[in-house]
Amino acid sequence: MxxxxxxxxxxxxxxxxxxxxxxxxxxxxxxxxxxxxxxxxxxxxxxxxLSRMGALQRSVETMDRKNANALKKCNRMHEAKLSDVRQGEAVHADRIRAAEERAARSEKYIRAMNASLQTQSLRERDEKVRQQSLELQHLRNEMRERDIILNLEKEDDEKAGAEIKVQPEEGDQTEGLASVRKEVLLKALESRDAIIKGLNERLSYMIDRERTINMERIGEAREKKRSSAELEDCKAELGKAYVEIERLRRKLPTEGKDSEVSAKFPQLRRHEFSTCDTSTIIMY
Incomplete structure (x- = not known):
């Protein structure tokens, strides 16, 4: 149990x-x-x-691709802009060289003209003016002497006429003397006219010569003024080119390898040309 x-x-x-x-x-x-x-x-x-992280990663990758494309586009734009800037710098450099060459030619021409003016001695010009004045004075004296001689001959003629009137009875002999005297007077008048004509021609020649010298001086003054104006235009063009170069320099990048391009164009001193005096250049 x-x-x-x-x-x-x-x-x-x-x-x-x-x-x-x-x-x-x-x-x-x-x-x-x-x-x-x-x-x-x-x-x-x-x-x-994980799905949210995947979506976020995909969006980040998309943003990275967009940023990479935008960066490539910016780089291309920057390269194109830099190329344009360099081309502009080359063009303005050519313009600066041309303007400097024109300014150099103008300065050279002004110096040559000034040297030629200085080589023509003032004493030679004074001598020419003095000689011309002496010739004019000589012409005036000759004309005065001729007038005196003519007045004397006229007085003689009047006296001869009076004598002829007083002695009418002399007949043929008196008429012969009168004809001879008349012929002599006509020859004297012709000689006087020839002398006056020669004096007038010489006086016209001297006046034309003086006018030619004055016109040459006026032409030299105009040429000097034109050269000075051309030099001022060259200076103004240089100033504009320098301003454009400065504007282009500010657009250049200052970092990396591109800084070498900016270093090739240092600060330009425009005041050296803007404050330059034309008289100083001429007297150089």
């Missing part, structure tokens, strides 16, 4: 243990199920985060 009781108690105890184990196993299964569900939620959250 005791054996079945022991077995039943053991079975009950075993069943109780099995139930406890089953309960514990069910609890563990439920815990694992909740943990798996929580893990699935975490995985879903991580997948969402």
């Amino acid at each position: 005791q054996a079945p009781v022991v077995e039943s108690s053991l079975l009950l105890e075993l069943n109780a243990r099995l139930e406890d184990g089953q309960v514990a196993l069910l609890d563990q299964i439920s815990m694992q199920s909740s943990w798996i569900a929580e893990l699935r939620e975490k995985i879903a959250d991580q997948e969402k985060q």
Whole structure:
């Protein structure tokens, strides 16, 4: 009787243990199920985060591509602009060289003209003027002497006419003397007219010569004025070219290798040309 009781108690105890184990196993299964569900939620959250990160990365890559394209475009624009600036600098450098050559030619011409004017000594010009004045004075004296001689001859003629009237009875001899005197007077008048004509021609020649000298002086003054105006135009053109060069220099980059281009065009001093005096250049 005791054996079945022991077995039943053991079975009950075993069943109780099995139930406890089953309960514990069910609890563990439920815990694992909740943990798996929580893990699935975490995985879903991580997948969402990964998708957001992927989208963000794709947007970043898109922005990088856009930035790279924009940078390439900016580089191309910068290179084109730099090429235009360099071409402009070359053009303005050519203009500066041409203007400097024109200014040098003008200065050289002014110096040569000034030297030629200085080589023509003032004493020679004074001597020419003095000689012309002496010739004119000599002509005036000759004309005055001729007038005196003519007046004397006229008085002699009048006296001769009076004598002829007083002595009408002398006849043929008086008429012969009158004809001879008349012929002499006509020759004297012709000689006087020839002398007056020669004096007038010499006087006209001297006046024309003086007028020619004055016209030459006026032409030299005009040429000097024109050369000075051309020199001033060259200076103004140089100033404009320098201003344009300065404007182009400000557009050049100042970093990296491009700074060498900017270094080739230092600050230009325009005041050396703008404050230059024409009289100083002429007397140089």
